[in-house]
Amino acid sequence: MWPAHHATLIDRCHAFGQPRPTPLLLRYRAGDYNCLHQDLYGPIHFPLQAVVMLSAEGSYTGGALTLVENRPRMQSRVEVVPICQGQIALIPVRDKPRIGATGWSKSAMRHGVSTVLSGERQTLGIIFHDAS
Ligand SMILES: O=C(O)CCC(=O)C(=O)O
Numbered sequence: 001m002w003p004a005h006h007a008t009l010i011d012r013c014h015a016f017g018q019p020r021p022t023p024l025l026l027r028y029r030a031g032d033y034n035c036l037h038q039d040l041y042g043p044i045h046f047p048l049q050a051v052v053m054l055s056a057e058g059s060y061t062g063g064a065l066t067l068v069e070n071r072p073r074m075q076s077r078v079e080v081v082p083i084c085q086g087q088i089a090l091i092p093v094r095d096k097p098r099i100g101a102t103g104w105s106k107s108a109m110r111h112g113v114s115t116v117l118s119g120e121r122q123t124l125g126i127i128f129h130d131a132s
């Protein structure tokens with residue numbers, strides 16, 4: 001069960017040795033990228049995280065927010081998330097629920113940012129759980 005209130009989640013993080021806040025301001029310049037990863041920082045996590053695009057359209061090229069879904073017994077699937085300035089992408093931290101012929105299962109998700117080719121790209125990453 002996920003807690004209904006953020007304060008309860010944070011209490012749980014602190015009880016499990018995760019006291020450090022995790023929101024991030026990220027700035028990428030030409031040549032910068034963010035390797036595929038999961039923002040898991042201890043045993044406690046909240047299943048969704050937010051990425052807020054701060055940069056205006058046209059202020060950078062490249063730099064696509066990219067999700068990779070590792071499906072059990074299948075090849076990985078990739079999805080590029082288009083976000084414009086002021087928009088928020090809500091993405092899975094670790095698991096994506098899937099409905100199939102035999103019922104529900106989950107895929108492991110990772111996300112990253114492809115290489116920025118020109119300009120500057122800035123985002124705000126909001127991860128709701130704290131880190132160890
Ligand atoms: O800059 C981005 O689009 C994503 C950054 C990231 O990895 C995150 O917010 O967790």
Ligand SMILES: [Fe+2]
Pocket residue numbers: 037038039111125
């Ligand atoms: Fe991330």
